[in-house]
Amino acid sequence: MSKGSRDRAANARRIVEQQKAADKRRKVTLWTSVVVVVALVVAGFIGYATISKQNSSTTGALVTPSAAVDDGTAxxxxxxxxxxxxxxxxxxxxxxxxxxxxxxxxxxxxxxxxxxxxxxxxxxxxxxxxxxxxxxxxxxxxxxxxxxxxxxxxxxxxxxxxxxxxxxxxxxxxxxxxxxxxxxxxxxxxxxxxxxxxxxxxxxxxxxxxxxxxxxxxxxxxxxxxxxxxxxxxxxxxxxxxxxxxxxx
CATH class of the missing domain: 3.40.30.10 (Glutaredoxin)
Structure with missing residues (x-):
């Protein structure tokens, strides 16, 4: 194999390795993003549940005055x-x-x-x-x-x-x-x-x-x-x- 052929082969292998590395980085980035999104969604549900629980606890049970009319609003x-x-x-x-x-x-x-x-x-x-x-x-x-x-x-x-x-x-x-x-x-x-x-x-x-x-x-x-x-x-x-x-x- 001539020197030029060897150089071209080496360049080809280097490009392939670079592409493989880039693909690996993209996969890692993708899965990292998925994990982050899932974590945020879970945190959101937990936060919503916590806030809802706090609001319910703060507001207390609904007590409608017996004197109220119009669906209990007036x-x-x-x-x-x-x-x-x-x-x-x-x-x-x-x-x-x-x-x-x-x-x-x-x-x-x-x-x-x-x-x-x-x-x-x-x-x-x-x-x-x-x-x-x-x-x-x-x-x-x-x-x-x-x-x-x-x-x-x-x-x-x-x-x-x-x-x-x-x-x-x-x-x-x-x-x-x-x-x-x-x-x-x-x-x-x-x-x-x-x-x-x-x-x-x-x-x-x-x-x-x-x-x-x-x-x-x-x-x-x-x-x-x-x-x-x-x-x-x-x-x-x-x-x-x-x-x-x-x-x-």
Whole structure:
């Protein structure tokens, strides 16, 4: 074999060996990637299971207030022919504005026997209370108050003392103190507030709110139709009055 032939043969063997080595590296890289992906998937399942377990443990068992209506999501006042549903968050300043603007109007309709008013306390603003979950705690306190026939009393006093967004909200002790000012003095109420008895219920109300296609508070619904002002704004008291009167016939 000539020197040139030997050189070409050596080069060919070297190329083959390089290809074999490259194939081996690709296989190692591939299997390493597979192992990493599998590990990440397993870790994801473990993490999800852990978080789910923690959330379940934190939220506790679902306790639906016996006083609740509309699939256990609302508290009803009055027995009038026109149904007015109000979805509110106790941390929401626009909800408070609606209460100041139209709360008296709704109460006048109740006195006149024209409406059935259903309040749905949702908790979409827990993120605005520095981790204290004020919206959920306030909704749970409202549920505890409803069980003692004092929903509207606590509802009104919580709005009268509404904390600012992005504050810690009212403490449980402050909620209990305000409740006493409107005649809620039982140990049962205080225990429910401190134990978070209706925390899971508040979550259920919020999930139902979302499943019905609503995204913001306050949401006002009259006989099944959402009422909004021009440009998707808060309806004025005049528009609310006009709509209820029309529905009443």
């Amino acid at each position: 508290f009803s006042v009055g027995t009038g022919a026109v149904t007015v549903d109000v979805y509110e968050d106790f941390m929401c300043p626009i909800c408070n504005h609606f209460e100041q603007q139209s709360g008296a109007t709704l109460k006048n309709y109740l006195t006149a026997g024209k409406i059935t008013l259903r309040y749905h306390p949702v908790s979409i603003l827990d993120r605005a209370s520095n981790g204290t979950e004020y919206s959920t705690r306030a909704a749970g306190a409202a549920a505890a108050a409803a069980e003692e026939g004092k929903f509207t009393e606590l509802h009104d006093v919580l709005y009268a003392n509404q904390p600012e967004e992005n504050s810690d909200g009212l403490s449980n002790a402050k909620i209990i103190e305000l409740a006493k000012s409107v005649g809620l003095t039982s140990d049962k109420f205080a225990s429910a507030v401190n134990a978070g008895t209706y925390k899971a219920w508040a979550t259920k109300v919020t999930e139902t709110f979302s499943s019905r296609g609503y995204t913001g508070t306050p949401t006002i619904v009259i006989n099944g139709t959402q009422l909004v002002g021009p440009g998707d704004t808060l309806p004025t008291d005049a528009l609310l009055t006009q709509t209820v009167d029309k529905a009443a016939g």
